Amino acid sequence: MMFLTAIIQITGPAQAVEPDEILSDSVLEARARELSRQLRCVVCQSQNIDDSNAPLAKDLRLLVRERLVAGDSDDQVISYLVERYGDYVLLKPPVQRNTLFLWAAPIFAVGAAGAVAAFYFRRTAKATAQTALSDDEKSRIDKMLG
Amino acid sequence: MARLFYLLPLSLFLLLGIYFAAGLTRDPSLIPSVLLNKPAPSFDLLPIEGYEDGFSSQDLSDEVTLVNIFASWCISCQIEHPMLMELAAQGDIPVMGINWKDKPGDGSAWLKRHGDPYTLIGDDANGRTAIDFGVTGAPETFVIDKNGRIRYKQVGPITPQIWRDILKPMVEDLRDADVENFSGSDDVLDGNHTDNGPGTSS
Structure with missing residues:
Protein backbone atom coordinates (compact mmCIF):
# COMPACT_ATOMS: atom_id res chain seq x y z
CA MET A 1 0.00 0.00 0.00
CA MET A 2 2.76 2.39 0.91
CA PHE A 3 4.52 1.39 -2.25
CA LEU A 4 1.42 2.28 -4.22
CA THR A 5 1.13 5.68 -2.57
CA ALA A 6 4.75 6.33 -3.34
CA ILE A 7 4.22 5.46 -6.99
CA ILE A 8 1.19 7.71 -7.20
CA GLN A 9 3.17 10.52 -5.71
CA ILE A 10 6.09 10.02 -8.05
CA THR A 11 3.97 9.70 -11.16
CA GLY A 12 1.44 12.36 -10.21
CA PRO A 13 1.11 15.51 -12.32
CA ALA A 14 4.33 17.44 -12.62
CA GLN A 15 4.46 20.49 -10.42
CA ALA A 16 6.12 23.58 -11.76
CA VAL A 17 5.74 25.66 -8.64
CA GLU A 18 9.19 26.30 -7.24
CA PRO A 19 9.92 26.41 -3.51
CA ASP A 20 10.79 30.10 -3.52
CA GLU A 21 7.39 30.98 -4.94
CA ILE A 22 5.38 29.34 -2.19
CA LEU A 23 3.74 31.73 0.23
CA SER A 24 4.25 31.23 3.96
CA ASP A 25 0.54 31.76 4.51
CA SER A 26 -0.88 28.36 3.66
CA VAL A 27 -4.44 29.66 3.15
CA LEU A 28 -3.28 32.19 0.57
CA GLU A 29 -1.00 29.58 -1.02
CA ALA A 30 -3.94 27.20 -1.39
CA ARG A 31 -5.98 29.95 -3.05
CA ALA A 32 -3.03 30.76 -5.32
CA ARG A 33 -2.77 27.11 -6.37
CA GLU A 34 -6.49 26.93 -7.02
CA LEU A 35 -6.40 30.12 -9.13
CA SER A 36 -3.27 29.01 -10.99
CA ARG A 37 -5.06 25.88 -12.13
CA GLN A 38 -7.76 27.99 -13.78
CA LEU A 39 -5.31 30.22 -15.64
CA ARG A 40 -3.93 29.34 -19.01
CA CYS A 41 -0.25 29.65 -19.69
CA VAL A 42 -0.32 31.98 -22.68
CA VAL A 43 2.93 30.60 -24.06
CA CYS A 44 2.33 26.85 -23.80
CA GLN A 45 -1.34 27.17 -24.43
CA SER A 46 -2.76 23.86 -23.31
CA GLN A 47 -1.24 23.99 -19.85
CA ASN A 48 -2.31 25.94 -16.82
CA ILE A 49 0.24 28.16 -15.14
CA ASP A 50 0.42 25.86 -12.14
CA ASP A 51 1.80 23.06 -14.33
CA SER A 52 3.87 25.07 -16.75
CA ASN A 53 7.60 25.58 -16.55
CA ALA A 54 7.58 28.55 -18.93
CA PRO A 55 9.22 31.68 -17.48
CA LEU A 56 6.10 33.71 -18.22
CA ALA A 57 4.00 31.19 -16.28
CA LYS A 58 6.31 31.65 -13.33
CA ASP A 59 5.91 35.43 -13.58
CA LEU A 60 2.15 35.02 -13.63
CA ARG A 61 2.22 32.67 -10.61
CA LEU A 62 4.24 35.26 -8.73
CA LEU A 63 1.82 37.95 -9.83
CA VAL A 64 -1.18 35.94 -8.62
CA ARG A 65 0.48 35.50 -5.23
CA GLU A 66 1.41 39.15 -5.05
CA ARG A 67 -2.18 40.21 -5.74
CA LEU A 68 -3.48 37.80 -3.09
CA VAL A 69 -1.03 39.10 -0.53
CA ALA A 70 -2.13 42.64 -1.43
CA GLY A 71 -5.64 41.58 -0.40
CA ASP A 72 -7.33 40.93 -3.74
CA SER A 73 -10.26 38.54 -3.88
CA ASP A 74 -10.08 35.58 -6.26
CA ASP A 75 -12.34 37.38 -8.72
CA GLN A 76 -10.18 40.47 -8.60
CA VAL A 77 -7.07 38.46 -9.41
CA ILE A 78 -8.83 36.81 -12.32
CA SER A 79 -10.12 40.08 -13.74
CA TYR A 80 -6.67 41.64 -13.33
CA LEU A 81 -5.33 39.02 -15.71
CA VAL A 82 -8.33 39.07 -18.03
CA GLU A 83 -7.80 42.82 -18.47
CA ARG A 84 -4.35 42.10 -19.82
CA TYR A 85 -4.65 38.79 -21.62
CA GLY A 86 -8.36 38.61 -22.36
CA ASP A 87 -10.73 35.72 -21.73
CA TYR A 88 -8.13 33.59 -23.40
CA VAL A 89 -6.23 33.38 -20.12
CA LEU A 90 -9.16 31.50 -18.57
CA LEU A 91 -9.13 27.76 -19.16
CA LYS A 92 -12.86 27.62 -18.58
CA PRO A 93 -14.59 30.15 -20.80
CA PRO A 94 -17.11 32.35 -18.97
CA VAL A 95 -20.78 32.19 -19.94
CA GLN A 96 -21.44 35.40 -21.81
CA ARG A 97 -22.88 36.65 -25.07
CA MET B 1 -37.96 13.11 -48.20
CA ALA B 2 -37.09 10.29 -45.81
CA ARG B 3 -34.03 9.51 -47.92
CA LEU B 4 -32.79 13.07 -47.54
CA PHE B 5 -33.20 12.72 -43.81
CA TYR B 6 -30.57 9.98 -43.76
CA LEU B 7 -28.11 12.38 -45.39
CA LEU B 8 -28.45 14.76 -42.46
CA PRO B 9 -25.69 13.21 -40.26
CA LEU B 10 -23.30 13.16 -43.21
CA SER B 11 -23.98 16.78 -44.10
CA LEU B 12 -23.62 17.84 -40.45
CA PHE B 13 -20.33 15.97 -40.33
CA LEU B 14 -19.12 17.70 -43.48
CA LEU B 15 -20.11 21.10 -42.09
CA LEU B 16 -18.19 20.43 -38.89
CA GLY B 17 -15.27 19.16 -40.95
CA ILE B 18 -15.13 22.40 -42.93
CA TYR B 19 -15.42 24.43 -39.73
CA PHE B 20 -12.54 22.59 -38.06
CA ALA B 21 -10.41 22.62 -41.21
CA ALA B 22 -10.78 26.40 -41.34
CA GLY B 23 -9.80 26.53 -37.69
CA LEU B 24 -6.61 24.61 -38.36
CA THR B 25 -5.40 27.28 -40.75
CA ARG B 26 -5.40 29.86 -37.97
CA ASP B 27 -2.27 30.53 -35.97
CA PRO B 28 -2.96 29.64 -32.32
CA SER B 29 -0.22 31.95 -31.09
CA LEU B 30 -2.17 34.96 -32.32
CA ILE B 31 -4.21 35.74 -29.27
CA PRO B 32 -6.42 38.77 -29.89
CA SER B 33 -5.26 41.60 -27.67
CA VAL B 34 -7.88 42.98 -25.32
CA LEU B 35 -5.84 46.14 -25.04
CA LEU B 36 -6.52 47.31 -28.60
CA ASN B 37 -7.84 50.87 -28.66
CA LYS B 38 -7.20 51.17 -24.95
CA PRO B 39 -4.64 53.49 -23.40
CA ALA B 40 -1.22 51.91 -23.02
CA PRO B 41 -0.62 50.73 -19.46
CA SER B 42 1.20 53.18 -17.24
CA PHE B 43 4.76 52.27 -16.40
CA ASP B 44 8.01 53.92 -15.45
CA LEU B 45 11.02 51.83 -16.34
CA LEU B 46 14.61 52.44 -15.29
CA PRO B 47 17.34 52.74 -17.92
CA ILE B 48 19.26 49.60 -18.85
CA GLU B 49 22.89 49.39 -17.85
CA GLY B 50 25.07 52.05 -19.47
CA TYR B 51 22.13 54.26 -20.48
CA GLU B 52 20.96 57.45 -18.81
CA ASP B 53 17.32 57.63 -19.81
CA GLY B 54 14.65 55.16 -18.91
CA PHE B 55 11.30 54.86 -20.59
CA SER B 56 7.92 55.66 -19.10
CA SER B 57 4.36 55.85 -20.38
CA GLN B 58 4.72 59.63 -20.21
CA ASP B 59 6.95 59.38 -23.26
CA LEU B 60 4.07 58.03 -25.32
CA SER B 61 2.09 61.16 -25.99
CA ASP B 62 1.98 63.57 -28.94
CA GLU B 63 3.42 61.24 -31.48
CA VAL B 64 2.73 57.92 -33.15
CA THR B 65 5.33 55.50 -31.81
CA LEU B 66 6.31 51.87 -31.91
CA VAL B 67 6.95 50.07 -28.66
CA ASN B 68 9.08 46.99 -29.19
CA ILE B 69 9.55 44.21 -26.68
CA PHE B 70 13.03 42.72 -27.04
CA ALA B 71 15.56 40.64 -25.16
CA SER B 72 19.12 39.49 -25.71
CA TRP B 73 18.03 35.86 -25.27
CA CYS B 74 15.42 36.16 -27.98
CA ILE B 75 16.49 34.72 -31.33
CA SER B 76 13.60 36.19 -33.30
CA CYS B 77 14.55 39.64 -32.01
CA GLN B 78 17.88 39.23 -33.73
CA ILE B 79 16.07 38.37 -36.95
CA GLU B 80 13.90 41.45 -36.58
CA HIS B 81 16.76 43.73 -35.62
CA PRO B 82 17.95 44.88 -39.09
CA MET B 83 14.40 46.05 -39.82
CA LEU B 84 14.35 48.18 -36.67
CA MET B 85 17.80 49.55 -37.52
CA GLU B 86 16.49 50.56 -40.91
CA LEU B 87 13.49 52.32 -39.39
CA ALA B 88 15.80 54.16 -37.03
CA ALA B 89 18.09 55.15 -39.90
CA GLN B 90 15.16 56.53 -41.86
CA GLY B 91 14.07 58.44 -38.78
CA ASP B 92 10.51 57.73 -39.81
CA ILE B 93 9.06 56.84 -36.46
CA PRO B 94 10.35 56.73 -32.89
CA VAL B 95 10.94 53.15 -31.85
CA MET B 96 10.88 52.61 -28.10
CA GLY B 97 12.35 49.49 -26.57
CA ILE B 98 11.31 47.49 -23.56
CA ASN B 99 14.13 45.16 -22.57
CA TRP B 100 12.21 42.19 -21.30
CA LYS B 101 13.55 39.89 -18.57
CA ASP B 102 17.21 40.35 -19.33
CA LYS B 103 20.02 40.03 -16.83
CA PRO B 104 21.69 43.36 -15.96
CA GLY B 105 24.07 44.31 -18.76
CA ASP B 106 22.89 41.68 -21.23
CA GLY B 107 20.54 44.07 -23.01
CA SER B 108 23.08 46.81 -23.49
CA ALA B 109 25.78 44.34 -24.56
CA TRP B 110 23.39 42.96 -27.15
CA LEU B 111 22.64 46.46 -28.46
CA LYS B 112 26.33 47.23 -28.61
CA ARG B 113 26.88 44.19 -30.76
CA HIS B 114 23.90 44.61 -33.09
CA GLY B 115 23.29 48.36 -33.02
CA ASP B 116 20.76 50.39 -31.08
CA PRO B 117 17.64 51.47 -33.00
CA TYR B 118 15.75 52.71 -29.97
CA THR B 119 14.87 56.28 -29.06
CA LEU B 120 14.30 55.29 -25.46
CA ILE B 121 14.79 51.99 -23.66
CA GLY B 122 13.31 50.79 -20.41
CA ASP B 123 14.53 47.89 -18.33
CA ASP B 124 11.71 45.46 -17.55
CA ALA B 125 13.81 42.96 -15.62
CA ASN B 126 10.92 41.39 -13.70
CA GLY B 127 8.62 41.34 -16.72
CA ARG B 128 5.80 43.19 -14.99
CA THR B 129 5.37 45.88 -17.64
CA ALA B 130 5.30 43.23 -20.33
CA ILE B 131 2.49 41.50 -18.46
CA ASP B 132 0.62 44.82 -18.32
CA PHE B 133 0.95 44.94 -22.11
CA GLY B 134 -0.36 41.39 -22.37
CA VAL B 135 2.90 40.19 -23.88
CA THR B 136 3.20 36.47 -24.53
CA GLY B 137 6.64 36.40 -26.12
CA ALA B 138 9.33 38.45 -27.74
CA PRO B 139 9.46 40.19 -30.08
CA GLU B 140 6.15 41.97 -29.92
CA THR B 141 5.55 45.45 -31.21
CA PHE B 142 2.76 47.83 -30.33
CA VAL B 143 1.65 50.78 -32.43
CA ILE B 144 0.73 53.63 -30.09
CA ASP B 145 -1.27 56.58 -31.42
CA LYS B 146 -0.98 60.28 -30.62
CA ASN B 147 -3.21 59.90 -27.60
CA GLY B 148 -1.12 57.10 -26.16
CA ARG B 149 -3.59 54.39 -27.10
CA ILE B 150 -2.62 50.93 -28.35
CA ARG B 151 -3.73 50.57 -31.96
CA TYR B 152 -2.07 47.39 -33.09
CA LYS B 153 -0.09 44.50 -31.74
CA GLN B 154 2.42 42.73 -33.93
CA VAL B 155 3.34 39.32 -32.58
CA GLY B 156 6.68 38.08 -33.87
CA PRO B 157 9.30 39.91 -35.90
CA ILE B 158 8.40 42.87 -38.07
CA THR B 159 9.41 41.72 -41.52
CA PRO B 160 9.93 44.25 -44.33
CA GLN B 161 6.66 42.98 -45.79
CA ILE B 162 4.72 43.45 -42.57
CA TRP B 163 6.14 46.95 -42.24
CA ARG B 164 5.26 47.85 -45.82
CA ASP B 165 1.81 46.30 -45.96
CA ILE B 166 0.45 46.71 -42.45
CA LEU B 167 2.40 48.93 -40.11
CA LYS B 168 3.52 51.73 -42.39
CA PRO B 169 0.05 52.45 -43.83
CA MET B 170 -1.39 52.28 -40.32
CA VAL B 171 1.19 54.67 -38.91
CA GLU B 172 0.51 57.12 -41.75
CA ASP B 173 -3.23 56.88 -41.17
CA LEU B 174 -2.80 57.48 -37.48
CA ARG B 175 -0.61 60.50 -38.13
CA ASP B 176 -3.03 62.10 -40.54
CA ALA B 177 -6.22 61.07 -38.87
CA ASP B 178 -8.00 63.17 -36.42
CA VAL B 179 -7.49 60.61 -33.68
CA GLU B 180 -11.00 61.03 -32.31
CA ASN B 181 -12.52 60.03 -35.62
CA PHE B 182 -10.25 57.14 -36.38
CA SER B 183 -12.38 54.08 -36.61
CA GLY B 184 -10.46 51.44 -34.80
CA SER B 185 -11.65 47.88 -34.72
CA ASP B 186 -13.75 48.44 -31.63
CA ASP B 187 -16.16 45.70 -32.52
CA VAL B 188 -13.45 43.08 -32.15
CA LEU B 189 -13.11 43.84 -28.50
CA ASP B 190 -16.73 44.36 -27.80
CA GLY B 191 -18.48 42.86 -24.88
CA ASN B 192 -15.98 40.39 -23.51
CA HIS B 193 -14.07 42.61 -21.16
CA THR B 194 -14.54 42.96 -17.46
CA ASP B 195 -14.26 46.48 -16.22
CA ASN B 196 -11.39 47.89 -14.26
CA GLY B 197 -10.61 45.77 -11.27
CA PRO B 198 -8.83 47.36 -8.35
CA GLY B 199 -5.55 46.03 -9.67
CA THR B 200 -5.21 48.66 -12.37
CA SER B 201 -4.39 51.48 -10.03
CA SER B 202 -1.36 49.80 -8.53
Whole structure:
Protein backbone atom coordinates (compact mmCIF):
# COMPACT_ATOMS: atom_id res chain seq x y z
CA MET A 1 0.00 0.00 0.00
CA MET A 2 2.76 2.39 0.91
CA PHE A 3 4.52 1.39 -2.25
CA LEU A 4 1.42 2.28 -4.22
CA THR A 5 1.13 5.68 -2.57
CA ALA A 6 4.75 6.33 -3.34
CA ILE A 7 4.22 5.46 -6.99
CA ILE A 8 1.19 7.71 -7.20
CA GLN A 9 3.17 10.52 -5.71
CA ILE A 10 6.09 10.02 -8.05
CA THR A 11 3.97 9.70 -11.16
CA GLY A 12 1.44 12.36 -10.21
CA PRO A 13 1.11 15.51 -12.32
CA ALA A 14 4.33 17.44 -12.62
CA GLN A 15 4.46 20.49 -10.42
CA ALA A 16 6.12 23.58 -11.76
CA VAL A 17 5.74 25.66 -8.64
CA GLU A 18 9.19 26.30 -7.24
CA PRO A 19 9.92 26.41 -3.51
CA ASP A 20 10.79 30.10 -3.52
CA GLU A 21 7.39 30.98 -4.94
CA ILE A 22 5.38 29.34 -2.19
CA LEU A 23 3.74 31.73 0.23
CA SER A 24 4.25 31.23 3.96
CA ASP A 25 0.54 31.76 4.51
CA SER A 26 -0.88 28.36 3.66
CA VAL A 27 -4.44 29.66 3.15
CA LEU A 28 -3.28 32.19 0.57
CA GLU A 29 -1.00 29.58 -1.02
CA ALA A 30 -3.94 27.20 -1.39
CA ARG A 31 -5.98 29.95 -3.05
CA ALA A 32 -3.03 30.76 -5.32
CA ARG A 33 -2.77 27.11 -6.37
CA GLU A 34 -6.49 26.93 -7.02
CA LEU A 35 -6.40 30.12 -9.13
CA SER A 36 -3.27 29.01 -10.99
CA ARG A 37 -5.06 25.88 -12.13
CA GLN A 38 -7.76 27.99 -13.78
CA LEU A 39 -5.31 30.22 -15.64
CA ARG A 40 -3.93 29.34 -19.01
CA CYS A 41 -0.25 29.65 -19.69
CA VAL A 42 -0.32 31.98 -22.68
CA VAL A 43 2.93 30.60 -24.06
CA CYS A 44 2.33 26.85 -23.80
CA GLN A 45 -1.34 27.17 -24.43
CA SER A 46 -2.76 23.86 -23.31
CA GLN A 47 -1.24 23.99 -19.85
CA ASN A 48 -2.31 25.94 -16.82
CA ILE A 49 0.24 28.16 -15.14
CA ASP A 50 0.42 25.86 -12.14
CA ASP A 51 1.80 23.06 -14.33
CA SER A 52 3.87 25.07 -16.75
CA ASN A 53 7.60 25.58 -16.55
CA ALA A 54 7.58 28.55 -18.93
CA PRO A 55 9.22 31.68 -17.48
CA LEU A 56 6.10 33.71 -18.22
CA ALA A 57 4.00 31.19 -16.28
CA LYS A 58 6.31 31.65 -13.33
CA ASP A 59 5.91 35.43 -13.58
CA LEU A 60 2.15 35.02 -13.63
CA ARG A 61 2.22 32.67 -10.61
CA LEU A 62 4.24 35.26 -8.73
CA LEU A 63 1.82 37.95 -9.83
CA VAL A 64 -1.18 35.94 -8.62
CA ARG A 65 0.48 35.50 -5.23
CA GLU A 66 1.41 39.15 -5.05
CA ARG A 67 -2.18 40.21 -5.74
CA LEU A 68 -3.48 37.80 -3.09
CA VAL A 69 -1.03 39.10 -0.53
CA ALA A 70 -2.13 42.64 -1.43
CA GLY A 71 -5.64 41.58 -0.40
CA ASP A 72 -7.33 40.93 -3.74
CA SER A 73 -10.26 38.54 -3.88
CA ASP A 74 -10.08 35.58 -6.26
CA ASP A 75 -12.34 37.38 -8.72
CA GLN A 76 -10.18 40.47 -8.60
CA VAL A 77 -7.07 38.46 -9.41
CA ILE A 78 -8.83 36.81 -12.32
CA SER A 79 -10.12 40.08 -13.74
CA TYR A 80 -6.67 41.64 -13.33
CA LEU A 81 -5.33 39.02 -15.71
CA VAL A 82 -8.33 39.07 -18.03
CA GLU A 83 -7.80 42.82 -18.47
CA ARG A 84 -4.35 42.10 -19.82
CA TYR A 85 -4.65 38.79 -21.62
CA GLY A 86 -8.36 38.61 -22.36
CA ASP A 87 -10.73 35.72 -21.73
CA TYR A 88 -8.13 33.59 -23.40
CA VAL A 89 -6.23 33.38 -20.12
CA LEU A 90 -9.16 31.50 -18.57
CA LEU A 91 -9.13 27.76 -19.16
CA LYS A 92 -12.86 27.62 -18.58
CA PRO A 93 -14.59 30.15 -20.80
CA PRO A 94 -17.11 32.35 -18.97
CA VAL A 95 -20.78 32.19 -19.94
CA GLN A 96 -21.44 35.40 -21.81
CA ARG A 97 -22.88 36.65 -25.07
CA ASN A 98 -20.10 35.47 -27.37
CA THR A 99 -19.76 32.06 -25.70
CA LEU A 100 -23.48 31.32 -25.54
CA PHE A 101 -23.30 29.06 -28.57
CA LEU A 102 -20.36 27.19 -27.06
CA TRP A 103 -22.21 26.50 -23.83
CA ALA A 104 -25.54 25.81 -25.50
CA ALA A 105 -24.09 23.44 -28.10
CA PRO A 106 -24.10 20.27 -25.89
CA ILE A 107 -27.69 20.88 -24.80
CA PHE A 108 -28.62 21.51 -28.40
CA ALA A 109 -26.81 18.34 -29.53
CA VAL A 110 -28.51 16.16 -26.90
CA GLY A 111 -31.87 17.72 -27.79
CA ALA A 112 -31.31 17.06 -31.49
CA ALA A 113 -30.26 13.46 -30.80
CA GLY A 114 -33.38 12.98 -28.66
CA ALA A 115 -35.59 14.34 -31.41
CA VAL A 116 -34.01 12.05 -34.00
CA ALA A 117 -34.35 9.04 -31.66
CA ALA A 118 -38.00 9.85 -30.93
CA PHE A 119 -38.71 10.18 -34.64
CA TYR A 120 -36.96 6.89 -35.39
CA PHE A 121 -38.65 4.86 -32.67
CA ARG A 122 -42.09 6.20 -33.52
CA ARG A 123 -41.59 5.20 -37.13
CA THR A 124 -40.38 1.68 -36.38
CA ALA A 125 -43.25 1.22 -33.92
CA LYS A 126 -45.69 2.22 -36.64
CA ALA A 127 -43.98 -0.04 -39.16
CA THR A 128 -44.20 -3.11 -36.92
CA ALA A 129 -47.83 -2.36 -36.22
CA GLN A 130 -48.56 -2.43 -39.93
CA THR A 131 -46.80 -5.69 -40.55
CA ALA A 132 -48.69 -7.76 -38.01
CA LEU A 133 -49.39 -11.26 -39.37
CA SER A 134 -52.40 -11.68 -41.54
CA ASP A 135 -54.90 -14.52 -40.96
CA ASP A 136 -53.46 -16.36 -43.92
CA GLU A 137 -49.93 -16.22 -42.52
CA LYS A 138 -51.14 -17.35 -39.10
CA SER A 139 -52.83 -20.39 -40.53
CA ARG A 140 -49.70 -21.25 -42.49
CA ILE A 141 -47.59 -21.07 -39.37
CA ASP A 142 -50.08 -23.17 -37.47
CA LYS A 143 -49.90 -25.71 -40.23
CA MET A 144 -46.07 -25.80 -40.15
CA LEU A 145 -45.98 -26.18 -36.40
CA GLY A 146 -48.45 -28.96 -36.82
CA MET B 1 -37.96 13.11 -48.20
CA ALA B 2 -37.09 10.29 -45.81
CA ARG B 3 -34.03 9.51 -47.92
CA LEU B 4 -32.79 13.07 -47.54
CA PHE B 5 -33.20 12.72 -43.81
CA TYR B 6 -30.57 9.98 -43.76
CA LEU B 7 -28.11 12.38 -45.39
CA LEU B 8 -28.45 14.76 -42.46
CA PRO B 9 -25.69 13.21 -40.26
CA LEU B 10 -23.30 13.16 -43.21
CA SER B 11 -23.98 16.78 -44.10
CA LEU B 12 -23.62 17.84 -40.45
CA PHE B 13 -20.33 15.97 -40.33
CA LEU B 14 -19.12 17.70 -43.48
CA LEU B 15 -20.11 21.10 -42.09
CA LEU B 16 -18.19 20.43 -38.89
CA GLY B 17 -15.27 19.16 -40.95
CA ILE B 18 -15.13 22.40 -42.93
CA TYR B 19 -15.42 24.43 -39.73
CA PHE B 20 -12.54 22.59 -38.06
CA ALA B 21 -10.41 22.62 -41.21
CA ALA B 22 -10.78 26.40 -41.34
CA GLY B 23 -9.80 26.53 -37.69
CA LEU B 24 -6.61 24.61 -38.36
CA THR B 25 -5.40 27.28 -40.75
CA ARG B 26 -5.40 29.86 -37.97
CA ASP B 27 -2.27 30.53 -35.97
CA PRO B 28 -2.96 29.64 -32.32
CA SER B 29 -0.22 31.95 -31.09
CA LEU B 30 -2.17 34.96 -32.32
CA ILE B 31 -4.21 35.74 -29.27
CA PRO B 32 -6.42 38.77 -29.89
CA SER B 33 -5.26 41.60 -27.67
CA VAL B 34 -7.88 42.98 -25.32
CA LEU B 35 -5.84 46.14 -25.04
CA LEU B 36 -6.52 47.31 -28.60
CA ASN B 37 -7.84 50.87 -28.66
CA LYS B 38 -7.20 51.17 -24.95
CA PRO B 39 -4.64 53.49 -23.40
CA ALA B 40 -1.22 51.91 -23.02
CA PRO B 41 -0.62 50.73 -19.46
CA SER B 42 1.20 53.18 -17.24
CA PHE B 43 4.76 52.27 -16.40
CA ASP B 44 8.01 53.92 -15.45
CA LEU B 45 11.02 51.83 -16.34
CA LEU B 46 14.61 52.44 -15.29
CA PRO B 47 17.34 52.74 -17.92
CA ILE B 48 19.26 49.60 -18.85
CA GLU B 49 22.89 49.39 -17.85
CA GLY B 50 25.07 52.05 -19.47
CA TYR B 51 22.13 54.26 -20.48
CA GLU B 52 20.96 57.45 -18.81
CA ASP B 53 17.32 57.63 -19.81
CA GLY B 54 14.65 55.16 -18.91
CA PHE B 55 11.30 54.86 -20.59
CA SER B 56 7.92 55.66 -19.10
CA SER B 57 4.36 55.85 -20.38
CA GLN B 58 4.72 59.63 -20.21
CA ASP B 59 6.95 59.38 -23.26
CA LEU B 60 4.07 58.03 -25.32
CA SER B 61 2.09 61.16 -25.99
CA ASP B 62 1.98 63.57 -28.94
CA GLU B 63 3.42 61.24 -31.48
CA VAL B 64 2.73 57.92 -33.15
CA THR B 65 5.33 55.50 -31.81
CA LEU B 66 6.31 51.87 -31.91
CA VAL B 67 6.95 50.07 -28.66
CA ASN B 68 9.08 46.99 -29.19
CA ILE B 69 9.55 44.21 -26.68
CA PHE B 70 13.03 42.72 -27.04
CA ALA B 71 15.56 40.64 -25.16
CA SER B 72 19.12 39.49 -25.71
CA TRP B 73 18.03 35.86 -25.27
CA CYS B 74 15.42 36.16 -27.98
CA ILE B 75 16.49 34.72 -31.33
CA SER B 76 13.60 36.19 -33.30
CA CYS B 77 14.55 39.64 -32.01
CA GLN B 78 17.88 39.23 -33.73
CA ILE B 79 16.07 38.37 -36.95
CA GLU B 80 13.90 41.45 -36.58
CA HIS B 81 16.76 43.73 -35.62
CA PRO B 82 17.95 44.88 -39.09
CA MET B 83 14.40 46.05 -39.82
CA LEU B 84 14.35 48.18 -36.67
CA MET B 85 17.80 49.55 -37.52
CA GLU B 86 16.49 50.56 -40.91
CA LEU B 87 13.49 52.32 -39.39
CA ALA B 88 15.80 54.16 -37.03
CA ALA B 89 18.09 55.15 -39.90
CA GLN B 90 15.16 56.53 -41.86
CA GLY B 91 14.07 58.44 -38.78
CA ASP B 92 10.51 57.73 -39.81
CA ILE B 93 9.06 56.84 -36.46
CA PRO B 94 10.35 56.73 -32.89
CA VAL B 95 10.94 53.15 -31.85
CA MET B 96 10.88 52.61 -28.10
CA GLY B 97 12.35 49.49 -26.57
CA ILE B 98 11.31 47.49 -23.56
CA ASN B 99 14.13 45.16 -22.57
CA TRP B 100 12.21 42.19 -21.30
CA LYS B 101 13.55 39.89 -18.57
CA ASP B 102 17.21 40.35 -19.33
CA LYS B 103 20.02 40.03 -16.83
CA PRO B 104 21.69 43.36 -15.96
CA GLY B 105 24.07 44.31 -18.76
CA ASP B 106 22.89 41.68 -21.23
CA GLY B 107 20.54 44.07 -23.01
CA SER B 108 23.08 46.81 -23.49
CA ALA B 109 25.78 44.34 -24.56
CA TRP B 110 23.39 42.96 -27.15
CA LEU B 111 22.64 46.46 -28.46
CA LYS B 112 26.33 47.23 -28.61
CA ARG B 113 26.88 44.19 -30.76
CA HIS B 114 23.90 44.61 -33.09
CA GLY B 115 23.29 48.36 -33.02
CA ASP B 116 20.76 50.39 -31.08
CA PRO B 117 17.64 51.47 -33.00
CA TYR B 118 15.75 52.71 -29.97
CA THR B 119 14.87 56.28 -29.06
CA LEU B 120 14.30 55.29 -25.46
CA ILE B 121 14.79 51.99 -23.66
CA GLY B 122 13.31 50.79 -20.41
CA ASP B 123 14.53 47.89 -18.33
CA ASP B 124 11.71 45.46 -17.55
CA ALA B 125 13.81 42.96 -15.62
CA ASN B 126 10.92 41.39 -13.70
CA GLY B 127 8.62 41.34 -16.72
CA ARG B 128 5.80 43.19 -14.99
CA THR B 129 5.37 45.88 -17.64
CA ALA B 130 5.30 43.23 -20.33
CA ILE B 131 2.49 41.50 -18.46
CA ASP B 132 0.62 44.82 -18.32
CA PHE B 133 0.95 44.94 -22.11
CA GLY B 134 -0.36 41.39 -22.37
CA VAL B 135 2.90 40.19 -23.88
CA THR B 136 3.20 36.47 -24.53
CA GLY B 137 6.64 36.40 -26.12
CA ALA B 138 9.33 38.45 -27.74
CA PRO B 139 9.46 40.19 -30.08
CA GLU B 140 6.15 41.97 -29.92
CA THR B 141 5.55 45.45 -31.21
CA PHE B 142 2.76 47.83 -30.33
CA VAL B 143 1.65 50.78 -32.43
CA ILE B 144 0.73 53.63 -30.09
CA ASP B 145 -1.27 56.58 -31.42
CA LYS B 146 -0.98 60.28 -30.62
CA ASN B 147 -3.21 59.90 -27.60
CA GLY B 148 -1.12 57.10 -26.16
CA ARG B 149 -3.59 54.39 -27.10
CA ILE B 150 -2.62 50.93 -28.35
CA ARG B 151 -3.73 50.57 -31.96
CA TYR B 152 -2.07 47.39 -33.09
CA LYS B 153 -0.09 44.50 -31.74
CA GLN B 154 2.42 42.73 -33.93
CA VAL B 155 3.34 39.32 -32.58
CA GLY B 156 6.68 38.08 -33.87
CA PRO B 157 9.30 39.91 -35.90
CA ILE B 158 8.40 42.87 -38.07
CA THR B 159 9.41 41.72 -41.52
CA PRO B 160 9.93 44.25 -44.33
CA GLN B 161 6.66 42.98 -45.79
CA ILE B 162 4.72 43.45 -42.57
CA TRP B 163 6.14 46.95 -42.24
CA ARG B 164 5.26 47.85 -45.82
CA ASP B 165 1.81 46.30 -45.96
CA ILE B 166 0.45 46.71 -42.45
CA LEU B 167 2.40 48.93 -40.11
CA LYS B 168 3.52 51.73 -42.39
CA PRO B 169 0.05 52.45 -43.83
CA MET B 170 -1.39 52.28 -40.32
CA VAL B 171 1.19 54.67 -38.91
CA GLU B 172 0.51 57.12 -41.75
CA ASP B 173 -3.23 56.88 -41.17
CA LEU B 174 -2.80 57.48 -37.48
CA ARG B 175 -0.61 60.50 -38.13
CA ASP B 176 -3.03 62.10 -40.54
CA ALA B 177 -6.22 61.07 -38.87
CA ASP B 178 -8.00 63.17 -36.42
CA VAL B 179 -7.49 60.61 -33.68
CA GLU B 180 -11.00 61.03 -32.31
CA ASN B 181 -12.52 60.03 -35.62
CA PHE B 182 -10.25 57.14 -36.38
CA SER B 183 -12.38 54.08 -36.61
CA GLY B 184 -10.46 51.44 -34.80
CA SER B 185 -11.65 47.88 -34.72
CA ASP B 186 -13.75 48.44 -31.63
CA ASP B 187 -16.16 45.70 -32.52
CA VAL B 188 -13.45 43.08 -32.15
CA LEU B 189 -13.11 43.84 -28.50
CA ASP B 190 -16.73 44.36 -27.80
CA GLY B 191 -18.48 42.86 -24.88
CA ASN B 192 -15.98 40.39 -23.51
CA HIS B 193 -14.07 42.61 -21.16
CA THR B 194 -14.54 42.96 -17.46
CA ASP B 195 -14.26 46.48 -16.22
CA ASN B 196 -11.39 47.89 -14.26
CA GLY B 197 -10.61 45.77 -11.27
CA PRO B 198 -8.83 47.36 -8.35
CA GLY B 199 -5.55 46.03 -9.67
CA THR B 200 -5.21 48.66 -12.37
CA SER B 201 -4.39 51.48 -10.03
CA SER B 202 -1.36 49.80 -8.53
